Amino acid sequence: MSTTSTLRRMANVNGEITPLEDARISILDRGFLYGDSVYEVFRTYEGVPLFCHEHFDRMENSAKLIAMKISQSREELLEEMRRTAAAANVVAGQDIYVRWHVTRGSGALDLIPAADLPTSFVIILKEVPKWNPEFYSRGMRLAVTEVRRNPVEALSPDIKSGNYLNNILGVSEAIRTGADDCLMLNPSGQVTEASNSNVFFVIGGRLVTPNVESGVLRGITKRAIAQLGAEQGFPLDDRPVDANELEQATECFVTSATREVMPVVSLRLGDGRWHEFPPGGGEVTRRVAHAYKRHVNRYVADHQSLRLIA
Numbered sequence: 001m002s003t004t005s006t007l008r009r010m011a012n013v014n015g016e017i018t019p020l021e022d023a024r025i026s027i028l029d030r031g032f033l034y035g036d037s038v039y040e041v042f043r044t045y046e047g048v049p050l051f052c053h054e055h056f057d058r059m060e061n062s063a064k065l066i067a068m069k070i071s072q073s074r075e076e077l078l079e080e081m082r083r084t085a086a087a088a089n090v091v092a093g094q095d096i097y098v099r100w101h102v103t104r105g106s107g108a109l110d111l112i113p114a115a116d117l118p119t120s121f122v123i124i125l126k127e128v129p130k131w132n133p134e135f136y137s138r139g140m141r142l143a144v145t146e147v148r149r150n151p152v153e154a155l156s157p158d159i160k161s162g163n164y165l166n167n168i169l170g171v172s173e174a175i176r177t178g179a180d181d182c183l184m185l186n187p188s189g190q191v192t193e194a195s196n197s198n199v200f201f202v203i204g205g206r207l208v209t210p211n212v213e214s215g216v217l218r219g220i221t222k223r224a225i226a227q228l229g230a231e232q233g234f235p236l237d238d239r240p241v242d243a244n245e246l247e248q249a250t251e252c253f254v255t256s257a258t259r260e261v262m263p264v265v266s267l268r269l270g271d272g273r274w275h276e277f278p279p280g281g282g283e284v285t286r287r288v289a290h291a292y293k294r295h296v297n298r299y300v301a302d303h304q305s306l307r308l309i310a
């Protein structure tokens with residue numbers, strides 16, 4: 001939209017709204033000290049936050065998995081997002097990226113959190129990221145890395161926490177091998193996900209994605225695709241995917257709130273060989289991408305009341 005030029009990147013730290021670069025948190029904040037926080041990201045379409053309540057549900061699930069009680073209600077956080085959007089000069093219908101963290105709060109320099117700490121929140125509001133257009137016209141390159149995904153039993157990837165070191169190590173290794181992103185395996189050699197997206201394959205003509213038990217985030221885009229698949233004739237096999245199956249894959253794509261459906265054109269296998277996929281995505285990938293766009297349009301039409309700016 002042409003209106004994006006007026007947008008000012010803003011942050012909201014516990015109710016204090018400032019330009020992004022001026023925002024400050026305490027050095028005693030447990031999110032900063034220990035990654036003791038949970039977060040979410042959504043983007044808006046024509047001003048409507050996509051899958052708004054699903055993101056809050058997932059944040060509540062992440063908080064539950066780390067025994068964090070969020071002090072701020074969903075309504076309070078949404079209201080703070082609206083105030084931040086107004087300060088950022090967002091105009092009706094303009095698309096934005098919203099990221100919000102809830103940390104276990106600030107307290108003593110101690111791993112053990114005090115039971116009564118109120119949680120802190122940070123909202124970051126900026127323009128929707130613009131991915132390299134080649135990632136859509138041709139596709140991304142993924143590399144299977146030596147870095148393994150955190151085991152579910154240690155720090156479950158299903159917790160969307162503020163600690164992304166595992167993912168940073170994965171993507172950094174992938175870039176060193178000439179890829180754009182990583183495809184991490186779990187300690188048993190099964191496929192998990194990329195650094196910040198879920199991954200899908202077509203194997204034996206079926207659409208397949210690693211399940212949560214393999215060690216992936218419960219992606220909200222992935223969930224929408226599973227629903228669409230069931231309705232539209234490409235049922236999704238949500239199951240463990242062994243790394244040995246990758247050579248049989250004929251298509252591959254990744255999904256996330258900001259990437260939507262992004263094709264993968266090459267995959268560097270664990271032994272260094274590159275496995276190729278159709279540039280721009282194969283037939284299933286293109287069908288899924290179109291179905292997802294239609295689904296987003298329907299959601300936007302049905303959820304006008306969620307608009308962040310009236």
Ligand SMILES: Cc1ncc(COP(=O)(O)O)c(C=O)c1O
Nearest residue numbers: 196197198217219220221256257
């Ligand atoms: C590790 C990881 N996996 C998957 C995803 C995709 O999730 P969603 O579709 O909800 O954006 C993300 C997105 O943030 C992520 O960080």
